[in-house]
Amino acid sequence: MISLATLVNWSELLQSVAAGAISAILLTTVVSLGIRGTAKYVDYSQDGRMFLAYSSLAVGGICFMVTLAMIILGIFLMVNG
């Protein structure tokens, strides 16, 4: 009797599910934080609060770099098996 449990490689499937879910949530969170940082930069700079403005801009920049690094890492992992 063939069962579903024996036909499916659950370890690979769970790894795939975890990798897809974690990377999508991380990517969206980091990008949203970056957008928040740049939006706050506009607000603070219009109010003349330059320290807070530049701090927010730095958060936006760091999030942008982290996003880029995540994309490059993902493609690198795929290319190298």
Added chain:
Amino acid sequence: MDAHLILIIVVVTALAFDFTNGFHDTANVVATSISTGAASPKVAIAFAAVLNFVGAFISIQVAATIASDVVNPEALAGADALNVVFAGLVGAISWNLITWYYGLPSSSSHALIGGIVGSTLAAVGTGAIELDGLVGKVLVPGVIAPILAFLVAALAISISYRIVNNLRPGPVNRGYRVSQIASGGLLALAHGTNDAQKTMGVITLALIADGTLAAGSDPPFWVIFSAASAIALGTYSGGWKIIKTTGTKIIKMDTAQGFASQGAGAAVIMASSHFGFPLSTTHVINGGIMGSGIAKRLSAVRWGVAGNIVTAWLLTLPAAAAIGAAIYGITVLAGGGTVGPVIISAVSVVLIIATFIRRARRGAPVAAGHS
């Protein structure tokens, strides 16, 4: 000479399928970018075509699954092997064109696998079907992936809304609009990675069944290059009617939802490609779109249209399998050899041209957001 001619017909048919796959799936890749205004239709489609091409070179795990884990190429060898692959491809192309004609974003991948399984069953019975590969690598991941994309997109958009809550909408929308260029690019790359490999896998299956390649071989470079080119050309040619269905009829999206659905779809497809699961990119992307819609409000999703799409999904495997089996039957009635494939190819070309003319007479499809 006969064997070589059939092999050429199979390769050309596989590349034609790849073209229709790109043509059919353009909507999945670019609809969200277009419907939220992140990119113009022309730019989005050209960008997607280039990244489809690049994506095809990233990995060969899915090609390996199609070439040896769905049907056993050695069991096919000798039993009109090339005619079996040819019939499966015609079954998939036929179903792709039928669903394109009616504007339903069904799965090209399931059409391909259904077509190949149907023609194999008709030719050699269940003995050549790799049940563990079909169930474990195609059917189960095929069910899980769109549900995962749905849940991940719903969670991602909820987190995004919390993070940008209370901010002025102008800068936020601009930010997500720019981010959608990246997420749309990733989705196109993921689509090329998973879908172009299916054609590579089918051509490799034909080359193994024909004895040109040894069992377990990877696809040669010319196969990878030609499959990448065919899907990129198909994507560039676009499928405007399906863009309209996917981009505006399932939900009305804002830029954050577009970004979340594309990000979720790209991540799920790329992770699955890495493990060799030949997913339906259509299922995954539509799952992501619905997930990002339901997180805002239940009524944002137009469930009637979504229901029609699910119906098309359910029909795809059996319908493509039935057409594949019927086409194989015709090649047998034609006496095997090259006669059947040559006649079917000629009739198919005439039918495809007639379909395009009829479609054009019904009026040029309209891009999303422009209707």
